[in-house]
Amino acid sequence: MVSQIQPQKGYTIVLFLAFIVAVLLAGFSLYDNGIVAAERIRMQNTADATAYSTMNVLSRDMNFIAYTNRSMVANQVAIGQMVGLSSWAHMADQVVQNIDTLAKLSYAFPPVGLPLNQITRVMSKVSKVARNFMDKGAGVVIKATDVLIGIISRGQSAFQGVTAEMAKATYTGVSEANDKDIKAGFAGSSLAVDTLAKSWAQEVDININANTSRGSSNNRRLKRFKEFAGIVRDSRDPFSSNRSRFWLNWVGVSIIGYEAKVSIQKKGGSDFMEVKSRSKKLQWQWTAMDTVSLWQHLEWWAWNGHHKWTGEILPMGWGAGHALNKNSLSQYSKYFNYANYKKQKQKSFYDKGQQTLFQNKWLHWGHEGSWKNNISSTIAAKDDGNNNLTSINGLRAFGDLKKNDKKDTGPSMVVMLTKPANTMRLQKTIDKENSQYNRNKLMTIEEKGSIAKDTIYGLSKAETYFSRPRNLWKRKDGYREYGNLYNPFWQTRLIDSNFLERSLASAIQY
Incomplete structure (x- = not known):
């Protein structure tokens, strides 16, 4: 149912x-x-x-x-x-x-x-x-x-x-x-x-230059200014950093037991140097020198052995120019002292293992640059030591990182x-x-x-x-x-x- x-x-x-x-x-x-x-x-x-x-x-x-x-x-x-x-x-x-x-x-x-x-x-x-x-x-x-x-x-x-x-x-x-x-x-x-x-x-x-004196060698700002100056030096063009050339490479005569050669050597460059101002403040300013000299190379044999001599024999041309701070005319603005100053600075940098900052561009002006033509550079120091083109203020205030952290x-x-x-x-x-x-x-x-x-x-x-x-x-x-x-x-x-x-x-x- x-x-x-x-x-x-x-x-x-x-x-x-x-x-x-x-x-x-x-x-x-x-x-x-x-x-x-x-x-x-x-x-x-x-x-x-x-x-x-x-x-x-x-x-x-x-x-x-x-x-x-x-x-x-x-x-x-x-x-x-x-x-x-x-x-x-x-x-x-x-x-x-x-x-x-x-x-x-x-x-x-x-x-x-x-x-x-x-x-x-x-x-x-x-x-x-x-x-x-x-x-x-x-x-x-x-x-x-x-x-x-x-x-x-x-x-x-x-x-x-x-x-x-x-x-x-x-x-x-x-x-x-x-x-x-x-x-x-x-x-x-x-x-x-x-x-x-x-x-x-x-x-x-x-970093303000007025706040940095030469006496505070460990001051952070001082280090920053030196770094900035180093960057300026390393940024120079080839003409400014090194004008040293052979105008005439070594030519001469060679006779058995005797050799005589001559060359014309052009030396020069521009440097951004640190100086001590009258107010004891840091200053950086530009200076340059160019010299040309005739060099002679002699080589001979004698009874007491082999001898050779190379040196400058005739100054041919010289000149210098500067852009100096008017308040910074000190002993380091004088050429002879500056040459020695360059030697001391280079030795100091080398001893401290810090030479890499200026390793290839440091010496073209100083005792390895124009001053290598010693006679010409001495005359240039006398004739153009006061060839100050104009006064400058050098490095100015600039911003940078405070710490050296990588x-x-x-x-x-x-x-x-x-x-x-x-x-x-x-x-x-x-x-x-x-x-x-x-x-x-x-x-x-x-x-x-x-x-x-x-x-x-x-x-x-x-x-x-x-x-x-x-x-x-x-x-x-x-x-x-x-x-x-x-x-x-x-x-x-x-x-x-x-x-x-x-x-x-x-x-x-x-």
């Missing part, structure tokens, strides 16, 4: 209402959770953008210091070039004058002497005009370049104050541009930027932003803003607040770091380059906050 299913009768509205209530409660909850999740993502993006943008201002400042340092180095080298050109012009003029003097001996044979002397007389006049023109032109260029170096130095210092204001404006501007309801955090933008400024001050220092990272900053719940479109906010939208207390599941302390937080951290691209500007020596303020390769990146920073943020939230 087949039983028939009996249809059920009754009301489903009760079950339907219960289902609808559950759906509404879930909907209200999901709505708030979705809004909060979206706001948290937006908050984190804003915190990241604020930290990155603010730190990027500092990275640009460090690159600005590097650019201006390089500019001051380049302009110092330009002064050295002008001093070298003046010295070379004096040497060339003296060579011509000596040729003119020797040509007068040819008057003994008029058919040759008369035309020869007319030629040398014209050459003599032209060389004097060229020498005087070079001296005046070099003086003007050197003075203008020295003024430019001062402007760059002052601009570098002034930019530090601008950077602080730019960082503060960036901090506030970026956060507000992303969300006008976001607040700068529990500490405010001023404290955050001030903290960053203190961090920057611990890493970077503006690292690539610079200052960092932590950004913590906040946003109150009443600025978000939560159900609770809608209830307050819309009087016609009244939910029953049964539907108000977030009555005590759906966000802790009615505020959401965003935490981010950024730092500046140094990275020289190896594929674009690879070093010729292949060495790894650490962070410095002579090459503008400072960049910005986001990094993870540490445990202490996260703990502090959590403590503030709860």
Whole structure:
């Protein structure tokens, strides 16, 4: 017998209402959770953008210091070039004058002497005009370049104050541009930027020459100035660093048991030297010398063995030029003392194992450079010892890292932003803003607040770091380059906050 299913009768509205209530409660909850999740993502993006943008201002400042340092180095080298050109012009003029003097001996044979002397007389006049023109032109260029170096130095210092204001404006501007309801955090933008400024001050220092005396040999600034001067020396072009050449290589005769050769040796270069000023402050200034001499090499055998002699026999030309600080005319501005000074300095550097800084460019001016032509250089010291083209101020204030640590990272900053719940479109906010939208207390599941302390937080951290691209500007020596303020390769990146920073943020939230 087949039983028939009996249809059920009754009301489903009760079950339907219960289902609808559950759906509404879930909907209200999901709505708030979705809004909060979206706001948290937006908050984190804003915190990241604020930290990155603010730190990027500092990275640009460090690159600005590097650019201006390089500019001051380049302009110092330009002064050295002008001093070298003046010295070379004096040497060339003296060579011509000596040729003119020797040509007068040819008057003994008029058919040759008369035309020869007319030629040398014209050459003599032209060389004097060229020498005087070079001296005046070099003086003007050197003075203008020295003024430019001062402007760059002052601009570098002034930019530090601008950077602080730019960082503060960036901090506030970026956060507000992303969300006008976001607040700068529990500490405010001023404290955050001030903290960053203190961090920057611990890493970077503006070295001022007036604060550095020669007596403080272990002073950090003194070392930085010597490093800067070393970079200037190592940045010299070949003409400035070494003008030593053989105008005539060794030629002569060789007979059994006897050999005689002669050569014409041109010696010269420009140096950026450290001197003691009258006020006992450090000064660096440019000086150059060029000499030409005839050398002889003799070699012979005698009853007592083999003998040889090489030496300068005839000075042919000499000249020198300087750009000295008017308050620094001291014993080291005198040529004889300077030659000895160079010897002592070179020996000191060698003994300390620090010779690598100037290893190939240190001696071209001193006793291994122009002074190797001893007779010519002695005359140059007498004739052109006072050929000061113009007074200069030497090294100016410049920015550099305080520490010698081999690292690539610079200052960092932590950004913590906040946003109150009443600025978000939560159900609770809608209830307050819309009087016609009244939910029953049964539907108000977030009555005590759906966000802790009615505020959401965003935490981010950024730092500046140094990275020289190896594929674009690879070093010729292949060495790894650490962070410095002579090459503008400072960049910005986001990094993870540490445990202490996260703990502090959590403590503030709860």
